Amino acid sequence: MGIFIDEAKKLFTLQTNKSTYQMKIGKLGNLLHLYYGAKIANEDLSYLLFDGESHFAPYPHGTTNRTGSLDILPQEFPSCGTGDFRSLGFDVENSDGTHIADLKFKSYEFLKGKYKLESLPTFYATSDDTVESIKITLIDEISGVEVRLYYAVFEEKDIITRAVRVKNTGKEKVTINKLQSVVLDIPQGDFELLHFHGRWAMERQKEFLSIRHGMISFGSNYGVSGNRQNPGFIIMNSKTTENHGECYGFNLVYSGNFTATAEQASLGQTRITLGLGDSSFAWVLKQNEIFEAPEAVMTFSNQGLTKVSQNFHDLIRENLYKGEYVGKSRPVLINNWEATYFDFTGKKLISLAESAKEIGADLLVMDDGWFGNRNDDNRALGDWFVNEKKLGMPLSELSMKINGLGLKFGIWIEPEMISEDSDLYRSHPEWALKFPKRKPLLGRNQLVLDLSKKEVRDYIFKLLIDIFDSVNLEYVKWDMNRPISDWYSNGLASVNQGELQHRYILGLYDLMEKLTKRYPSVLFEGCASGGARFDLGMLAFQPQIWSSDNTDPINRLNIQQGTSYLYPISTMGSHVSISPNHQNGRTTPFDTRINVAMSGTFGYELDVEKLSDTEKKLAKRATEKYKKYQNLIFEGDYYRLETLSNLTAWQIVSKNRKKSLVTIVATELVGNPPFNYIRLHGLDADATYESNGKTYKGDSLMNAGIRLAQSQGDYPSEQIYLKRLN
Structure with missing residues (x-):
């Protein structure tokens, strides 16, 4: 009681x-x-x-x-x-x-x-x-x-x-x-x-x-x-x-x-x-x-x-989340955004999927640029109609070819938004949030649809289900790429304009509720210019959220660690990207990019076809390792480990304390570096654990700790997997 x-x-x-x-x-x-x-x-x-x-x-x-x-x-x-x-x-x-x-x-x-x-x-x-x-x-x-x-x-x-x-x-x-x-x-x-x-x-x-x-x-x-x-x-x-x-x-x-x-x-x-x-x-x-x-x-x-x-x-x-992915493994995906941006065809996506299959990916996600006159981020939001000319084929054909390779198919959408340069805006300018008698404040050259209006939500819902029902869809990346500034709805009386901010969110939840109920087997991932809407409200409908548009693994250490104070790893979208990184130009080792991305819903954000043979082999092994450890990563207890200032380390321990995965990333190296000892947590003190042929007592690992090798090179990392023997 x-x-x-x-x-x-x-x-x-x-x-x-x-x-x-x-x-x-x-x-x-x-x-x-x-x-x-x-x-x-x-x-x-x-x-x-x-x-x-x-x-x-x-x-x-x-x-x-x-x-x-x-x-x-x-x-x-x-x-x-x-x-x-x-x-x-x-x-x-x-x-x-x-x-x-x-x-x-x-x-x-x-x-x-x-x-x-x-x-x-x-x-x-x-x-x-x-x-x-x-x-x-x-x-x-x-x-x-x-x-x-x-x-x-x-x-x-x-x-x-x-x-x-x-x-x-x-x-x-x-x-x-x-x-x-x-x-x-x-x-x-x-x-x-x-x-x-x-x-x-x-x-x-x-x-x-x-x-x-x-x-x-x-x-x-x-x-x-x-x-x-x-x-x-x-x-x-x-x-x-x-x-x-x-x-x-x-x-x-x-x-x-x-x-x-x-x-x-x-x-x-x-x-x-x-x-x-x-x-x-x-x-x-x-x-x-x-x-x-x-x-x-x-x-x-x-x-x-x-x-x-x-x-x-x-x-x-x-x-919190009620869909089919509660306690269920998630697919390893390949997203074409950083691989192609807007410059892709259906043929390119199929080729990307073929290469992704070689490294063990389960899902290809077609990002922004597949609909309307959408060849840059200045137009066509709201025109959710497949651009078959650009793809070179109907969406149904593309999805079947992706499925034929043994991969699932997913798409990117941004349904809350509308571009001034769109057929929808030309037909329904009254559906956008904007102050009367004033030019709107644009963000990313787009406006926000008035989700407080039922007719707007009904229109979006109908467009989306027409697309979703036309393919074997198993994943949706739901994006939202600007803050809302012009808080005025022509559907509300002046005395009620102060209600609009909350009514917008109620409308969003109503739309998400209908879609997730209709498509319970579709994995929805939230996104808002990366992690600008990483909250419990969205996680009630979407079990994972793209943590950040920044895919640099060293920046991701602080982003993902900060997120971990409030949200579990299973909610964090995290991908392996190319090096030098597209956001900050940093060069990092492939295994460090992999190890950092493994603390999340693992995937790839790069053109696999451009990887070297060595990198493809590393990626294939990484995918296999992630799939082996995903249940531990998603369901285990998470610990932020205390280390020297030049290292970041974290540990995941299974609930039964039989398995543990420790990840260490060196962020700054000096000559003749000091030894670093890290104390582990959450283990069975009386048990014996094995790692790479060596055995350790649980109480020793948690009290005396373990000595790490002295790091060399740019941003090296390592993972330690522990398995209880008794």
């Missing part, structure tokens, strides 16, 4: 295997937060609440008591107009123009299994999970605004999910200006924020910031979760390491604008928030209407950052 209610003491306690979360109804009916941390006995922790005088802070509504100010007390869902001047979870404008929601406890209800949301993706429980849910309802009696807080406890996985619904039970309309899915108040602590910033071709770069007095705020206003920030982050004690110390992980099941904050208040309290982006968000809620906020997920570890990551990894792998 994971949820405990003490009605007499007005306590709600959520217990996972290794953590405890507790709330209490305060004396005035406010829902207060008491504790989130290491698992403790189920007892009343209300003695932790501050009960001294709240100097020069507003009293609670209707009282003259100088204690109990909501600017001081830890709250579960702080709202506007109540005297709390910290970052809030809820801001609502009432019909009279006031911003106040004095939320008091109304009721609670146990829910069987895992709660669900109607319009947004959420995690789900499997038959192997022990999951309980509870709904706690708060209400502002004067306005009739009702807030329903949902909590689900994944007991075995040490995960708590949260969601919020707002219902207007009053007679007058209200406008939601801010709605956060998580607010966490921690009474004290010396915390650092680990967040993941970036840009195109350098996504999810980790950065540590000290949480001090004043607010740290980050998020996205780009219409997508973004490459400049990711909605997932971690807060940690200042002395926390990969394997020791306390930390909390947070993420949002959402693909659009978001906001996160971290701040230390006047008495040393720390507040964390995460939810919908609120820079221009405004949702009008009429009588009896309900608004759903995205689901958030959080976990606690007192065993360091690695455990937070592993908790997230297990949940994402097993409880």
